Structure formats: structure tokens, C-alpha cells
Amino acid sequence: MIVSREVNSPRCRMKVTSLVAAAGICGILSFTFLATALGTEYWYIIEMNPMNVSDLEDLSSHSGLWSINEGGQTHVDSIDSFTFNYSRYSEAERHMLHMHSAIAVVLPLSLVLLLFGGISGMVSFHARCPVLLTFTASYFFFCSLLTLCGASLYIIYSYQALAETERLEGPESLAYIRTSFGWSLGLAWLSYGLELVTGTLLFMAAGMLKLKRVSPSTA
Secondary structure, three states: OHHHHHHOOHHHHHHHHHHHHHHHHHHHHHHHHHHHHHHOOOOEEEEEOOOOOOOOOOOOEEEOOOEEEEOOEEEEOOOOOOOOOOOOOOHHHHHHHHHHHHHHHHHHHHHHHHHHHHHHHHHHHHHOOHHHHHHHHHHHHHHHHHHHHHHHHHHHHHHHHHHHHHHHHOHHHHOOEEEEEOHHHHHHHHHHHHHHHHHHHHHHHHHHHHHHHHOOOOO
8 A cells, every 4th residue: 555655646746747847858959959950061070271271272161961161152962862873983982972861861850750759758648658658768769769870870971981082182182181070960969869868768757657557556
């Protein structure tokens, strides 16, 4: 009887509500961070060595998934990776274009799924259904997997693109160039972490609701 009172107490219900509310905040933040990351152009940054800018053309730029900003001017990637003719490209270049196509699908898909995950979470909480909450938690873990794959692929893609440029142009062409990943990619990683936290909190809330339902009514 003591277990029953503890599980069904207002304090227990408050814990469930707090867990779901925290999960909701994390879910909203993860969606916001990923949407911001996809819409900005600071995934990859190329900077010229200031000592050599006067001698060489300034190639400094920062790029997003679909555009690049050079000298304050934004150029949209005009290559349609799904319909473009790859025959004039090398095997390595075709491989990178296919990787870019995968990134351009996986990350936006994760963003859309996060939106539906939020709706599912609200319905699950109002229905007080542990099965639905468990499903929503698993759903967020799946979204985090997509975000992880997309962000990881982008890092691999960037390193391979740099290596291919060095192979074609020679190491001396990159001697005065410094490359780094920007804050847009950092936001994508933050979104990934928050998706994991959201799923974990929902699993905890589902466990408490399940315990509440199966707890004995008598000692």
C-alpha cells in the first residue's frame, strides 16, 4: 500500500509533468538549433593567411550546405546532385557529390521528423499513455541518429574535398589557407545532443507512468 501511495501521489505526477516539460524544451531547442544550422552559411570556413593576402587573391569564404559566401557575395550551389551528369567527373568527385546528396536529404529529413516528434510528444503526454511516450522517445533517438549521420558525413565530406583539392592543385596552393568548421556545424551537434536528452527524458517519464499503472492497489 505504501508503494501505491508513493507512485500515485501528486508528487509523482509532478515529476512526470516536469520530465515531459523538460523534454519539450529540449525538443524545441533541438529543432531551433538544427533549423538555424541548415539556414546559415558557417558550416565550413576558409581563411587566407593575413600576411599573404596582399600577394595572393583573397580566397576567404564561408559556406553552408547549399551556398557559399565569397567576398560578401553569396553564391547558391546550382548543381542538382540528383539529376546532374556525373560523366565528366572523376570517381572521387562523384563520390563526394553523392555524399553531399545524402547530407542534403538526411539533415532536412531529421528536421521535419523533429516537428512530428513534438506533436507526438504532446499527444502522448495528454493521453498519459506510457506506450506512446516510449514510442516518441524512440522516435527522437531515431531523429538523433539521422542528425548524427548527417553531421558526421559533412565532416568526412569536407576532409575529402580538401584532400581532393590538394591532390589536384598541389600542397603549395593551400599553404596560405586555413580551414575550420564553423558554428553552424556546432549548432547541428548541439541539436543532436538535445535530441538524445529529449528521448532520455521521455523514456524516464514513460517508465514512471508505467510504474504508476502496474503498482498494486493493496499491500
